[in-house]
Amino acid sequence: MIVDECRRLSERIAEKRRLRIHVEQLNRFQRARDLLAGHVSRLAPLVNVCRTLRAAGVGEIRLDSAEECRAAIAELHAKYREGADSILDERTLGMNGVLRRIVALADALEAELRERWASYTAARIPSTNREVLDVLAAAFPREVGRIRLLAEQCERARQALPMTTEDFEAFTNVAKSLRRSWDELGGGELPSSVLDFLRSAASLRGASIELLTDEVRGWLHDHGILNSFSVRLTN
Template sequence: MVLQNSHQLSELSQKIINLRKYAENFQAFQSRQNQIEQAVAKTIPLVQSLRAFRQREIVNFDLTQKADSLLELIANVEARFQEDPEWIIDNQNFNNKNSFNSKVNQLQNALREQLSHAWRLYRTEKMPSTNQEFLKVLDKVSAFKPTIQRIRYLELQIQGSNSIPESLEDFEKVDRLIEQLKQCWDRLDADEVPEAVLNFLRIAANEGATLSLLTPEVKDWLTKHDLIDSLRIRLISNPLGSE
């Protein structure tokens, strides 16, 4: 009877040990699953961004080598897991410098850096060349204030769009803001300002106005609004590209 009880006690103890080990392993598996899910969740937006950039045909970088390296690692992890499930919960196997997390982070960082660079270039190329000093001058004229305020608001909106687009809709949103900015800059609407003055100011703000455009009407208007001293005359050689 004593031997039987002892044997039962031994079996019960072993079951308890096995259950504890199972519980520990279960927590470890769950932790590893969370790591993988987090890695996937962080990668999905970058993949979506890459797809949108390719649809707009504005990316030319190749991350095939890094992607192939990650896929090879995933295949190896899967094979080792099939052989021995407990292999995956060993930190020595999963969290070393060449681990799944490390490879995923390398790919994510490389992709994020390339996309950020492409996004900055895209906005720079699309943005109109707004002359901030010129806007300061025009801001002294009440007729221009609404347009200038709109220009500055749009600039802030565009500059604040630092997040990498994840869809064509994100691109289109910024494109619309840039187009509105171009229209505001090109028009510089001011109903109280004569057309000759508007034309002079537009040209002066961009390529630079010639003296022939500084008509008496324009000069009188600039003098009246204390803007005449804000103009600077610059001599340009070969203005028509002649020899």
């Protein structure tokens, strides 16, 4: 009896030890899963942005780090198939392995996307200098108010990467509305030379002296804002 009880007790201890090891391994697998999921969740929206920009014809984005990341994940998958425990090795999964490559890919991809988006949007938004608008507000309060509102909307749209086609189209529409508002300044009856001057004056570089024609000077004088503009040297 005593021998049998000792044998059963020994078996129970061994079973308990085996179960404890399984629980520890399960916890490690879950931590590994959560680590991977956390980093992959950062990549998912960036991939959506890539697809949106590609569909809009903004350009194809190719990164060397993408191939490195793909190869590392393929290697991790192969190791998992050989032995599931192998992916719990910190050298395999840690920052020196797959996770480091995923982070590097996400950083490089986000930087490239933001650069592409900033360049694309900057080329499609008319410059809107606050000081020039302040000058024009006295003569065209309604139009200037709308230009300011649309300029703010454009700037907000530029700060967020377009996740969907709808996001991309929303920016396109507000940028078109901003350009149209400039065209409609003064009821759409501004002489083209005046409109060209005002648009250039609202840009970061400012208007060249060649744009200050007699017609433009006369219009500025008639609206009492001639002295609001000054000449400065540029490089």
